[in-house]
Amino acid sequence: MNIQIMVIVHGAEQAHLIKVLSEKTHELGGKWLNSKISHIDNYFAGLIKIEIASNNVDKLIEQFKALHIHVETAKLDLHSQDKSKHFILNVDAKDRFGLVNDISEVLGENDIKIESLECHRIGGADIGGIVFTSEFKISAGDDFDKAELIKSLQTISKDLVINLHA
Incomplete structure (x- = not known):
């Protein structure tokens, strides 16, 4: 078997x-x-x-x-099926201490599961310092509200650039 x-x-x-x-x-x-x-x-x-x-x-x-x-x-259980909605969340911002923690905390508060995360810190004089860039692959239940998540993420920092798509 x-x-x-x-x-x-x-x-x-x-x-x-x-x-x-x-x-x-x-x-x-x-x-x-x-x-x-x-x-x-x-x-x-x-x-x-x-x-x-x-x-x-x-x-x-x-x-x-x-x-x-x-x-x-x-x-693994062969009979479990994931019925979640899947999204890609890109967050870019001026780098600072605790940014990943703050983003993951907001996602958790909104009952969003992080399926994968890739983040980088890119620095250079031509971009004015160090920039944090990330891609979160996330999943959420049927009651997920994209606008509410973006609003919650924007409370972290005014300089976040957020892109959320399916």
């Missing part, structure tokens, strides 16, 4: 690591359903949703761990 698992992997960067992980999954009859892999400096982290025969899960995890990376797994 096939099951779905979420595998969390992270560790020091290794040459061809993603290729090796996918090959090991394929060799055991598994398939990657969804994945998010990120690299920062010489470190990587990934989430991989895998469908595989239940009797091969332990073998797969052992093979992943043999690569000297950190590995965690969770069995």
